[in-house]
Amino acid sequence: xxxxxxxxxxxxxxxxxxxxxxxxxxxxxxxxxxxxxxxxxxxxxxxxxxxxxxxxxxxxxxxxxxxxxxxxxxxxxxxxxxxxxxxxxxxxxxxxxxxxxxxxxxxxxxxxxxxxxxxxxxxxxxxxxxxxxxxxx
Numbered sequence: 001x002x003x004x005x006x007x008x009x010x011x012x013x014x015x016x017x018x019x020x021x022x023x024x025x026x027x028x029x030x031x032x033x034x035x036x037x038x039x040x041x042x043x044x045x046x047x048x049x050x051x052x053x054x055x056x057x058x059x060x061x062x063x064x065x066x067x068x069x070x071x072x073x074x075x076x077x078x079x080x081x082x083x084x085x086x087x088x089x090x091x092x093x094x095x096x097x098x099x100x101x102x103x104x105x106x107x108x109x110x111x112x113x114x115x116x117x118x119x120x121x122x123x124x125x126x127x128x129x130x131x132x133x134x135x136x137x
Contacts, residue, residue, distance in 0.1 A: 002027050002067040005056035008122035009040075009048025009074070010130055017134040018043045020052030021125020024059045027069065034059040037125035039133030049074040050095035052126060053081070057102035057109070067108040071119060078113040 004025040011018035018041065024034040036055040040048055053072065060068045072078050079085035080096055081103075087096050103109035116123060 001063065001065050002069075003033065003060050003063060003065045005060055005068055005070045006119050006122040007049075007052035007056040007070065007072050008119055008126040009045065009050070009052040010126050011043060011045045011048055012130055012134050015042050015044045017041070017130055018045070018048040019126055019129025019133050020048050020055060021122040021127075021129060022052050022056030022059060023121045023125065024056060024063060032121070033063060035125060037129040039129045039136065041133065046074070046076060046089070046092060047095065048126070049077045050092065050099065052122065053077055053099050054095065054102065057099060057106065061102060061106050065106055068106055068110070070109060070111045071114045072111070073114055073116045073119045073123070075113050078111045082111045
């Protein structure tokens with residue numbers, strides 16, 4: 001089963017109230033199969049981006065996906081997960097390892113950077129999660 005994962009994360013301030021959004025889509029119909037969003041407390045934008053990826057990969061795995069195309073507007077996460085950039089920050093390593101483990105369990109995962117406008121569903125969910133997190137502070 002092939003799916004598309006659109007994931008995003010962000011923070012209001014860096015660090016600041018943070019959240020992520022992830023959407024799993026049918027690649028043929030563009031139908032939304034699963035949506036995930038969560039506030040993360042106070043953390044950095046990059047941590048939130050990785051958490052969005054992890055949530056999207058988990059949801060894809062739960063659906064039984066064996067092939068996933070990930071689309072994110074975080075160049076850092078896409079390049080690191082594709083193996084083209086090193087993961088220098090110690091806080092990012094465990095998150096990247098968790099995402100890599102999920103990718104191995106799925107089987108085939110490809111990463112693609114997309115402009116924010118092409119990631120609008122996940123971006124909207126991430127913003128809702130950040131707004132909820134900020135109002136809870």
